[in-house]
Structures are given as C-alpha cells and as structure tokens.
Amino acid sequence: MASLKQIASDLGVSTATVSNALSGKGRVSEELAEKIRDHASRLGYRPSSAARALKTGQSGILGLVMPDLTNPLFPRIAQNLSIAAEARGLGILIADSRGDAARQDEALAQLVGRGVDGIIIVPRLGTAPPQMDVPMVVINTASDPRNTVAADHRGGGRQLGAHLGELGHRNVVLLGGNRASEVQQDRMRGMTEGLGPEAHTCAVWGEEGMSALPGLVAEGATCVMATSDLLALGAHSHLSRAGLSVPGDVSLTGFDDLPLATAMHPELTTIAQDVEAIADQALDVLTLRIAGRPDPAPVSAIPMRLVLRQSTWPPRRRDLSVTLSSHHSETDPTGAK
Amino acid sequence: MASLKQIASDLGVSTATVSNALSGKGRVSEELAEKIRDHASRLGYRPSSAARALKTGQSGILGLVMPDLTNPLFPRIAQNLSIAAEARGLGILIADSRGDAARQDEALAQLVGRGVDGIIIVPRLGTAPPQMDVPMVVINTASDPRNTVAADHRGGGRQLGAHLGELGHRNVVLLGGNRASEVQQDRMRGMTEGLGPEAHTCAVWGEEGMSALPGLVAEGATCVMATSDLLALGAHSHLSRAGLSVPGDVSLTGFDDLPLATAMHPELTTIAQDVEAIADQALDVLTLRIAGRPDPAPVSAIPMRLVLRQSTWPPRRRDLSVTLSSHHSETDPTGAK
C-alpha cells in the first residue's frame, strides 16, 4: 500500500509537502504539486481513512439504524440514503434494531463505538430514540421537528381522501395494520380530513379488521383505504373471496407505492413517498449538525405524490348510470366480472 | 472521550498496562486488571476504532455491494448479514451499485478506499465481479464455487416441481422475469427436473409471457410456476382477470416467500431461501479468507424450504371427482367461486 511517506521519499520531499500538494491546503509550487499528484496516481495512492479519522476525529461514516429491513419501504430509504451519502463523500454503516428497543440502543452504542460522525435513525414505532451526544436525525417519526425528516403522511392521506371524496364516496372504511403506529394514525387522520365532514368513516385494524370488510361493504361502505399497500393487497383478497370486485363494488387504496401495487389487478391507486427528497433532507440536516452549525430552520414535511391507478372508481349507485369528472380514462369496470 | 492515556494517568500506570489489562494479552496482576476494567467502564471507555485500525491494519468493517436494494429479497439478505456480522463483532458498510456494472466497480473502489477488511457482493445478473486484492465472497451467483455462497435454486425448483408432479400436473407453464438471469434459469431447470420426464413444460417471459397465460391454460396447461413471488402475483392478476381461479382452474407457485405471499388470496405456495444460513456461510467464508487461511472446502448450495400454501391443487379433470394424496387439509376449492 502506497503511503504519503512512500511518495515523499520517492520524490525526495517531506510528507507534509505531499499532504499539502494532494489536499491543496498548504503552500506548494504548482510545478511540484503536479509532479506529486502524478506520482501519487501512478502508485494508486489512497489515503488511509483510518489514519485520517484518527487525526481529524472525523470518520466520514454515518450510521443508519433501521427497525426492520423487511419492511419493503425501508430498503428504498436506505438505498436513497446511500446514494445521497455517496454524493457527499460519506459512507453508511448499517445496523438493524430488529424492532427491539433494547437492541436499538445497543445498535446505537455499536455505531458510536465505531466512530460514526452522525446517526440516521428510523425508530421503532413510537419509541423515542435516546438522546445521545452524537449528531442525529430521525426519519418518519414526528418527535422533535428540529431533527426530524418525514414524509407528509397526513397530507398524503388528505390527498387520497380528497380524491375519493371527489369521486363521491361518503362511506369509507379505514384499514390499519397497527394501532400503535403514529404514522398510520397520521395517515388516517389525513384521509378523514380529505374526505370532508360529510363523509362517514370507520377504522378497523389488522387481520380481524380485514375479515370485517365484506360485512361493512354490505352495510353500505363503498371504499376501503388501507394504510399500506400490503394491507390493501390483503383487503383485496378478502373482498374478492367474498365475491366483491374492485373497483366495481368497492374502491381500494394503498399507501407507499410498493412494487406490488402494479403487480396487482386492478393496479392499486396509492400514494408515494418522495424517498429521494427525504434522503437528501436527512443528509443535509445531519451534515449541518455534524458541522456544529446552529440548527437550521425546522424541516417541513415532505409532500407525497398521488398515484392514480385502476383501483378507485365512483361508488356504485342503487340507481344506475353514473356521470363523473373522469379521473380515469378506462371503461366503466362496474359491469366487469 | 476517554482514552487509554486518560485511564492510565488517572490510575498512575502506563498506557501499555491499561491496554494489556483490557485486552488480557500481556502480564498484569489480576488485582490491577480489575481496577483498570472498573475505572474504564466507569468512564464509559470505548477504544477508538480509528486508532486500532491504523495500528493493526484491520478495520473490523465489511463492505456489502448490492445491485438493487428495491428487490425485496436483498434487504432480507442484508438484514441477516448485518446480524451475522454483529455477532462476529464486525460492521457492515453498504454500497449500492444500482445495477450498473460501472457503478459496481466504483462502489468496490469506494469500499476498499474506506479500508474494509473484506467484501460481500451480490453481483448484478451475470456480471462477474472484478478480481480484486481484497477478500471477497459472492452471493447467489455461481461464478467460482470456492468463493460463492448461494441458495440451491435448482434444488428449490426441483422440490416445487416434484410437489406439483405428485399432485398430477403434466402440463406446466414456467414464467420468468428476465431471460438473462442465471438464477432464474437455474430455478426453471430445477422445476423441469422435479416435474419429471413425462411432464410437458414451456417457458414464457415477462409482461408478454403473463398475457399469454390464459391462452396457454385454455390449451391445457394446469399449472403456472413463476420464478418469483412478484411475478406470481402478476400472473394471478392476469389469470383471474380472464376468469380463471387459482387453484381451482390452475395452480400457481412463486419463489422466495416474500411477505406478499401470505397477503394474497389464495396464499401462495412458494419456496423460501434460508437467508440466515446464507448470511452465516458468507461470513464464515469471508472471515476465513481475511485471516488468510487457505481456502476451506467449497461451500455447497444451501437447501431451500418448500412452503405449502393454498395456491396449489391437483389439476382439474375433465371427468369429475378427484382423489388425491392430500397435501392440503382444505376443502376442495375447485367449486369455489
């Protein structure tokens, strides 16, 4: 491995000069600097990050703590964080907290032990992450708005709700996966707001809630809004098993725009997080904190993007033909099998 | 931050002694060692990984290069690798090659630049990873068996095929996503073997292949075997859109046992990778290579586990009631809607 010392002795100069030439910091004649850069690249010189970290106290590595990598949304966040980090010359060390709060603390300790400069954390459900003396940024949980970056879940729900409201739905079932999740509650709150005051909504949860769906439709519900795409897929199964077709008999929406949303039939109307923007924001906030700059303006929630597909349609009327403002260009699926 | 020097001067001993006491390497009286450990933990001492890395030349960090984190299987591998690494006191630095071969090389260079001790790589499709002077292990692509750890895709296909063969399927459609993927080809090869010589199979690919499914069923196919769960979901959509029910009219299988497999209805019969074992193996191989030990015996492919659910059933007969060896305890779904 080529080192500064190597280059220096090869060229008969001091290591300091080499360091200066390569970093452009001190005072080196352009002529010599050129010669040094040349030789360095010929030798394939790569500065030792360990040595640099030791000297400067900065490792150039960020820690990422995730509750559960099997949640299909997180990898997308991780991927975008990794891209954003690379663009800033930083590396990302992952740690999996496996949902467990204790393990989450342990993971944090591990990371700081490895000398990360800062930490990005996606905390498990409501668990507020511990306050540490390391710069941190929290994703997707509204704890402290000054170090949190999050999608506008509520606004997203509102968009979806408004869409269905416009279609004419007034009797809507909200399907959640986990009562304890603040994010899911936010999403539901937004949906209700978007639907407007004249709509009647009711929330159901989990496997039990899914089974109740056909009954609720029989009682007049015309739409099911799930707080995740996976849940929507489950709902779709329960509904079609009961002989109800989507969107003919009942409209269905998801959340997050996972790959499966387009693999279903009908393709799922859902709402997408701008994961790229989230990752960017998170890294901006974090790098500022690492630089010790006073906190910038609190970050506002990042808007979500409505993705209209084929699973939403105006409610079937007892009386027949329906006129609508044509959000879709498809043929009327009401009569479809 | 507490350092060795700090502890040493607090206790009036030399840093060497503190180092020895903490690592248990040199000769220190048990009495003094105890006192040192005590003080160290009181101060919350954490050795500086940078300093240690500089001195020993080992960073304790592994690099992980993945082609595309949005593929739902990879995160599970990543998660298990992260767990396995943690158990061995190692960290994992991620890098996303985004499918691009050029970026893959760049990611590798980045990682070695950061001083990783070894690299785990899941190469993009057929791209053979470049030979570098860093210890490496390759996952899921059969390049060189001596540094490759992979699930037994072919054996998995064989298991699935055998299952369907036993049920009586003789006319089977194989559905793939990408012709270029060796893994998918392996899977298909296995399926064909498992079904046995008397079965007739035909392979179709991608979106185009999915559209052809209903026609093929009309021509006598009784079963669709997809090379991934996501593909199976798509197939299910196309089939049910055409009025064909699963498993009544046609059986369906997936691959990988993703979360969506249980969210579908019927739940998908599929085959699961033992990601935990894969991760373990990969790390074992890699740590051996890092230690410079001569290569251990080549690793054999890791067996997959058949997951029987409700999407497979004996083929419908022109003549009626069917007797079967009851792989399922469900009621006959042939008559179901």
Next chain:
DNA sequence: AATGTTTGATTTAACGATTAACCATCGTGA
C-alpha cells in the same frame, strides 16, 4: 543597506492503541 514580507518547503508533534523490547523485584534452587 537594513528591515519586512512573501513564497516554498521542512520540522515536529500530535491523534489513540498496540507491541516488542526492556527493566525491576522477588523467590528459588544450586
């Protein structure tokens, strides 16, 4: 001509942990 100032490079000392080499001290066997 004596005194600054700029320019280009060198010394030197650190960062924190590890480790080979060295040095006391004490007990033991010859």
Next chain:
DNA sequence: TCACGATGGTTAATCGTTAAATCAAACATT
C-alpha cells in the same frame, strides 16, 4: 550467596495523516 526464571510492569516505537510552528531564501520596502 549467586545466578536464574518468573512475575509485573514501563519505555518507546510505530501505524499514516495532518497542522502548527519554523526556517531559508528571494523579493520588495523604506
């Protein structure tokens, strides 16, 4: 009593990089 081997510890060098302090010319200023 003397040399010897444990035992318990210290010194000092080192890993590769950085940065402050220093130094020696060359050049400009009065």
